[in-house]
Amino acid sequence: MDYKNLSKFEKLAEFQTANFWRGERHFAAVYLKAVWLNDKAVMDEYERFGDRPYQFITNKRAYDRGLLFGFDGKQLDEHGWLQRPEFLEQEEIPFTVKDKPYSSNYLQIGRGKNGKWTYSVSCSTGNASSSSGLSIWGKVMDSRKDCLKEGLKEMLLHHQLAAERLKDDTCGNFNAKFSCEIVRQVKDMFDELTGRKAVQLSFF
Template sequence: MMKNFSLTLQSANEISSYIAEDHLCSHELEIINEMLVAIENSDTKSLEYFNQFGETLRHIHMNVHAHREGLKFGFTEIAFDRYGWLKRPCFLETEKLAFGVTAGYNQPSSLTIGMGPNGKWTYSLNYSFGTAGGGWALSVFDKPYTCRSGALTAGLNDLKNRFTAVLGNIDTTNYKQPLITKTLADIAAYQHAQVQLSLF
């Protein structure tokens, strides 16, 4: 990792070495290639833009990517934590819904939706099949939706599909069928209630 790195018109060789030494994904390469184009064009204004995102090349391209993803939701602030990474923005109007609440299991599954400053919504899931499960927090890397109902519907369908996929799984240690059927029933009941509300 480069220490106290600053992009200049003479940084092309350092960037090329970084590309050769690291296994970069497509969006990382795109951002780094933007830097190389800026150097080739002597575009010091673009280099100043990139330099505000960190003191190592890795910090710069990862923070630029995170910032651009945040812009999709209207998050414009550029602020860093003590480790030099872009701070996670806080979504507005967050709502959390729980499914599969039973007396025998401690952790129900949940769907959380949230809105960015520009009115775009997204969702996150935390799901428990018993012992197995997974999830993630609300993030600017998630898909943006134009309205609350769009994010809610997508999240409910995602959660429903995950539980439907393990319905009847013979591994009853990791996939507790009573919990799975209860969660699916809760999702169906919630979706039915939403349809009923839309009729009024």
């Protein structure tokens, strides 16, 4: 039987089979309260996002997060998951060195429909790297400039932490010369963006 057509107690029993992590538990609690009180408006709002508890809780949470960037689409894909919104005015800003033209150090930024911005950072210090994609789960920034500043600061912090944690590494995870050049470029851009001399950061 379609989940939406189950009785109150059948829905409660079905819901108990799903496991939610901390970020989803608030949404699960709101829905469970609505089921217990037979609040059809709230139940309908949640259940339109999928045909099983874990799916519609996950989709509702993503939908609410997307609203912070002005994304209000409720379309689901062929598998029943909320379609991923596309950020506007996307830019990718790479930081490269001569012998590695295809750097894995780059900053991505994008604008939501309501003018809010976010960023993602990909960093490499040698063989070690980390990467994240542009998404609604990124920080919400008010302007392109603020977005760039925050992203650049995060890149600097990543290289600083790597210098501290991997200073004794012998596997090539931290290449001081390579990382120092990336840091120099990032700091130069930060200085130009802010119009002032950045605080001296001594990593090496």
